[in-house]
Amino acid sequence: MRSIRILAATSFAALIVTALPAGRSDALLAQQMRGSDPPHTLDLTWDRWLSHEEIGQRMELMAKTWPELLTFSSIGTSYGGRKLWLMTINNPDTGPELGKAGMYIEADVHGNEVQGSEVCLYTIWYLMENYARNPEIKRLVDERVFYIVPTINPDGRDFFLYGTGAAARTGHVPLDSDGDGVFDEDGPDDLNGNGVIEQIRKYVPGEGTHRLHPRDPRIMEAVAPWEKGDWVLLGQEGLDNDGDGLVNEDPPGGYDGNRNYGADWQPEYVQSGSNDYPFRNPESRATQDFFATHPNVAGLQTYHNAAGMILRPPGSAWEGDYPAVDIRVYDEIGEQGERILPWFNYHITWQGLYTIHGGSTDWANDGHGIVAFLNELWNEGQYFQSPLLTGQQEDPRSPITRDRSRFFFDDFLEFGENFVEWAPFDHPQYGKVEMGGWNKFGSRINPRFMSMEVFHRNMAFTLYHADQMPLMRMGETTVESLGGGMYKVRVDIRNERLIPTIMARAVTTKAVRPDILTVEGDVEIVAAGWVQDRNRPGRTDLVDQEKLDRILVRSGHPGRTTRTIEYLVRGTGTMKVTYSTAKGGTVSASVTVR
């Protein structure tokens, strides 16, 4: 009996890098030892919230600066006619785009949740600046393809940035929110022309629902039901624009872009904001069209604000949780995120936040077999980060008690930038009132000076997620002669990373095409089977399929696992074994049978 061991010829044989921290390369060492910090290729600043057009300009600039790796395009057009910019990061020298696992990163589906777009831009910039300097970054870029859509709701973003910031969560397909046959005719109005939609309060001695905070009259405190206050709150600054006797009852849009996806979609009376049918909005539809034509996408991150959460689907508890093997995958990435992102907690969406029917992460997971996370950027805990300060917040005499802390921060760290003082106003419908309150940057969005940390830590988590997408490699092959012209050929097939080629839930929904194991060559396959235990001689699970030169593996290839396929073949010659997956690439090994 003759046994030959050959190293597999893999499509990426040149580059098999083990995960950190083992195996620091010379280049990394050189970088670590470097005395000075070399200048950036593009010296961009990160302390402003950019308009949709500025985002496009930056992306174009980056694409021109790094044309070998970046392609600037769009996945569609918003209702308002703005491009849904897409940056594709792909190194064509390491293989075609669709042959590599894709990481899709988007932000700003809610127009007022702006900072995620900057995280997206920062990610592109960081990967490019460090591609030549940091071998870990180079490896990530070379092994994967990144699809980055910094703003999936550009109408909402510009409405937020250029306008007052009120009613900016929605997309901008007009909706008749009050059912009067006219669309979007009565939204908030900036009556005093200061660029902010303020709150309205009215002084009503002894008849109100609120009183002024004893230590800070800027703060409105609700009184208990059996008490009387001196103030009432009359809602947002606005007018009865359409003369129907109602104020602000039909603002622009009025749906929620993140309830318009096709899994667990529910009608309006069950899930408000879902907008009549899945993918009705041009923005969600563009996403779906993109996924449908990019089956290689294996990971998704959608940046929102604000809570300090790493959320995984499902968005609702109605259908139960995912199969245990899928949960293990989510847990490992989510828990790593809690270490990378202080003040963030990892939750199931419905449990940690609230129930979301028809959200994008559910659709990604169920409809396309994509491991999907939603980060809620920014947590108010980040204002006062030390144990000393959080301790002080419990002391009622402290100026940073929970109810006053935000005012303190605005007064002494942002120099009063965000709070608009209450001021008298003669309202056409409410009479003598006061208007004041936080401007649009006053909550949910991190202070600009803290952006770098928010951006970098969220990027680092998403890159960890991307690194865990399936990555197929061929391992060793062996040929054993059985006599009589028969041979036993074994090929090791390996997924180097955590995420399987097909998630268990996606096997049920048939969202991903099966892995396909093909053989080309001169030999005749008599039987094929999966080796049950590579370390113990014993049983092989026979492949019970008619076509052994094209075996379907519907359950995919698990994460961080080597499986061995064993062929019994008749004849001699070259045998090319190819393992093709939708999300983990395609790898081949050539075996000489003789």
Added chain:
Amino acid sequence: MIIRFSRVTEGLALVVALLLATPGLGAGQVASYLDFDGFTRELRAVVGASNLATMESLGTTLGGRNVWMVRVGDPSGAPLDERPGVLVVGNLEGDHLVGSQLALEAIRYLLNNSANEAVKAALSDRVFYFFPRLNPDGAEAMFTPVKMNRRTNTRPWDEDNDGRTDEDGPEDLNGDGYITVMRVPDPAGRYMIDPSDARAMKRADPSKGESGRFTLYWEGTDNDGDGFINEDGPGGVDLDRNFQHAYPYWEGDAGPHMVSEVETRALMDFTLAHRNIAVIITFGETDNLVTPPDAKGVLAGAKVQALPGFADASHAEIFTSGVASRGGGPGRGSGGGRGGGTSDLRGAQPGRDNDPSSGVRPAMTVAPQDQVYFKAVSDAYKRITGIETVPMHRDAKGAFFQYGYFQFGVPSFSTAGWGLPSADAASQPRGRAGAGAGAAVPGAPDESKGDASLLADLERAGIQPFSAWTRYQHPELGALEIGGFLPYVTHNPPADQLPALGLKHGEFLAELAGMLPRVRIARTEVTALGGGVFSITVEVENSGFLPTSLRHGQTSRSVGPTFLQIKVDDDDILSGAAKTTPVGVLAGSGSREEATWVIRGREGATVAIALHSQKSGRDTATIVLK
């Protein structure tokens, strides 16, 4: 053998003759089934001859055919799209050609009978929207040389998810022009001949001492050599399983997601843009018109042919093939030594401890308050058409008419559009009692009954529905028999019935339009209170039969309010109702509601009142202050 074959041929010839009987019966009515070009020509002719109808294309299918929409109404009255509307959709299922022909004949009836009192009223104060042939690509399969019931559109679809699309469809092996079923003698088979009718097959029940003797497949070969026969034929998406209520997720023929198709999206976008639609009716293979929802609000259990389901089941195992066991050796499972249940696995953290069962659940049954209206319309339908029994009706998951009630919030109906003569045995719906739209397993044949009684029902109606089993030598499977239900025959009535059926359905639609809610300002009253102050009371009446909103229209928040608006400055309203004031839901048959304003005004001035109802029309009144 030869004699038997010729008998079959005669039977087929008879059926073909019935299906393709000569056109021209009645006042231009068509007594034959029309392909897309013929149908379009006929539709154009009917619409073009009248100034009461227009037609337009609201989409182009994958096959390049138009999705026609015909609007019918006398344009001389109120703007058409502000009137209470009737939406009629035919041929959602590609093999239900009768649906489009009934829609065509109903349009003809309305246009030819505009002098008839009911029709005249409907045309002058209501509007009809017809989508007569929503699935023209699917319908075209009736006119191909080899016929099979093609219910879907033609979107290429990888039914067996093997990375190849439409690679293993059926073949007409015996050359009779039909795709029927192969029954193969097989000691391991699950099926046996039904003792009550030797043509019918049933699943053997071992607990009753029955043994399976046959395996059943669709007629054809294993084109892709994967061991499964005809598991991935051409197309497509079943349009009437592509809508938002009780959508059958992840079932291939329901499409990749809700409203995914050109055709369904065209219909949905139109419907959403026409909130004046107050009633919906589809002609299709589902039913709630002949058998209205029961006292629990549940539709009658499905009643379908068993044999096609048995043939479909022959490749049901394809999705369990190629599934590797996940347990086992050390190379399996997630790495890093952190299996499930170990203490270092923290998992997703509880946050606000939201109640997993919280939130409004979508309604799955017809509200008790609405059932009476379903029954009333059903009674009218049966009285006018004489149809007491439908041959078959299927599970309504993802069906458009279910969307119409459960999400669009209006009375919404479906009917096969033709019936069988009433017989005691036939009038009892088969299927599990109480198995409603959400309960039955789609695609799963009702195994408690075979096809014997359906065969008897159809034959009593003079329809020869079955191609007798005949021997055939199969290249892969050896000696077997081919036979089964003839395509289209069991889903469509003989063509000579179309004119009469069309007439009846036209009458029914006119009567249905007359039942719609219609609000008007019935009475106004002005009282001068002195000092330039006036009290104005306006009474609104619903003269239709149906209420301005069903209960579920309110629950689902999909039916807009009926409201009154007084056209004066806000400052002049001193007391009473708000400027814009909803008047609540008005039951039909003359129910009234009123609103009162106290305003300031000038003696002799006029004040305009507007009445606006999403589904029940509009009205205005001018009041003189005195």
